[in-house]
């Protein structure tokens with residue numbers, strides 16, 4: 475029963491009533507909160523990577539804007555992860571063992 479979804483557990487963290495929440499968000503916002511031109515079709519977390527599913531923590535976005543936003547967030551997250559650079563324990567010199 476334990477499914478391995480790989481490194482992405484994003485979907486599995488959504489609440490059971492997510493579809494209902496999503497519907498409420500896009501009915502409230504109607505137009506995309508970034509471009510304000512296209513119809514909102516996606517309920518987006520205003521603060522990325524949070525598990526806050528309250529309506530006030532969500533915004534309706536159109537698909538192109540949502541893609542741009544998540545692409546930026548993904549790039550920022552990747553940059554934050556690999557900040558220490560290469561980190562290798564120093565290897566003992568093979569000739570120095572007593």
Ligand SMILES: [Zn+2]
Pocket residue numbers: 506507508509510511512535536537538539540
């Ligand atoms: Zn948009």
